[in-house]
Amino acid sequence: MMNKVFGICKPVTLLAIALLLSACHARGTESQVVVYTSVDQVYAEPVFKAFEAKSGIRVLAVYDVEATKTVGLAQRLLAEKGNPQADVFWSGEFTQTMFLNEQGILAQYRTPAATGLPSAYVDPQGYWYAFGGRARVILVNTDLVKPGEEPASIYDLLAERYPGRQLGLANPLFGTTSTQVAALYSLNGTDASRAFFQKIAQRGVQVVDGNSVVRDMVADGQLAWGLTDSDDACYELQKGAPVKVVFPDQAEGQIGTLVIPNTVALIANAPHPENGQALVDYLLSPEAEALMVKLGWIQFPARPLPQGLAPACFAGVSLRGMSPGLEEIYQYLAAAQADMQEIFVR
Known part of the structure; x- marks a missing residue:
């Protein structure tokens, strides 16, 4: 699963990813968004397909390595700070998102999709947002x-x-x-x-x-x-x-x-900022969280679920x-x- 890119353009090697993305950009960027994610591909890919169907925006996803998880992607984003390749960072935890914010990697975005999230899940400055975990x-x-x-x-x-x-x-x-x-x-x-x-x-x-x-x-x-x-x-x-x-x-x-929530953030000086905002809005939506519950990625959602929907495991569990x-x-x-x-x- 090492740092693979999925979407319109297919990868050749890890070292060619930057050139690959540049080539993709040259073919038209108005309908693309690049996301780096530590979420397992089996869960993330159906979410991206749902977003594509809803928005018409093609998702190019870079996944992580199981052994290093979010840390590897965070280091890559740090290395690309002078020439960002990603628009969005979606993490299955929160510490590396906060690290990236501290390093000036994230962009401020006041999204309306944060309505209804717990206050602890919303960065007061608008650099990151958390949801179900x-x-x-x-x-x-x-x-x-x-x-x-x-x-x-x-x-x-x-x-x-x-x-x-x-x-x-x-x-x-x-x-x-x-x-x-x-x-x-x-x-x-x-x-x-x-x-x-x-x-x-x-x-x-x-x-x-x-x-x-x-x-x-x-x-x-x-x-x-x-x-x-x-x-x-x-x-x-x-x-x-x-x-x-x-x-x-x-x-x-x-x-x-x-309980560890997901986090999502925009990347500063991203190549497709408006498309990045659209993806952030979708990932934070009750619709997307419900889909992640159905897929089995989230067991403890941040908002009430639609009537009739419950996690496949641990439904009704109340944790201290x-x-x-x-x-x-x-x-x-x-x-x-x-x-x-x-x-x-x-």
Whole structure:
């Protein structure tokens, strides 16, 4: 899935993408929009097709790599700052969107489509917007973990009753795992959080390339349980795999479950700004959010759903979320990533 471009013009190689997009521009830009997205192609592509049908604007989508997720695209946008190739950035999380805003990559856009979103999901300056999201969950193999012995907390990664090599998480430098690490740092402080992840490393907990890898290893019995996203967990539930989903830390006095929203933003000095605005408006619309729920990308929408529509998994689940806000979590991202680099990569 490495940085592929889909649309009118097809890619030849990664190094040719900039030339490819330039060629596409030369053939007429009035009906095109370029979006960089960390959302899995299986979910994003139907959304783009719906937008194309509604607007007549062709979508050229650049997808990410599972192992590096949003970070790789953010670095690419940073490298292209002097000559932007993308119009829109659609992320499956929020920290890298805030990073790009801090770096001057995003354009201000006051969209009417933000009506009805929670205030915490709207940047006061109009540089980014958040909408429906996914929860960070524990996926348990029910053949390996007996009823009543399931983990109940993220801190059970340190519980001696579970051998470290039977547990897993995605690389904590990337994607929603990185966001979850930053959330723990914002909640517990740097020293306590660093010590927690040092113990995880010392226990030999498996660190793998992406949440979908955790999902597959749990479903296949290679792991007893692991941390992943609710969309990945739902995938295995629908397949009938021997798994159970635990929303961690829901008991009184526990920290709660992290729900991570999508974010979308316009790119400053983009080649197709008006088409970019149209795509942002669509992605933020109740219509698009409902479609993402139907597709299985979103389990926890930001707005009420149309009557008769509910997520395929976890409908009616009421979560006690973690208390830190999006901006507060982002403030701990750099410190958290520095520690994760030292602990897990060196």
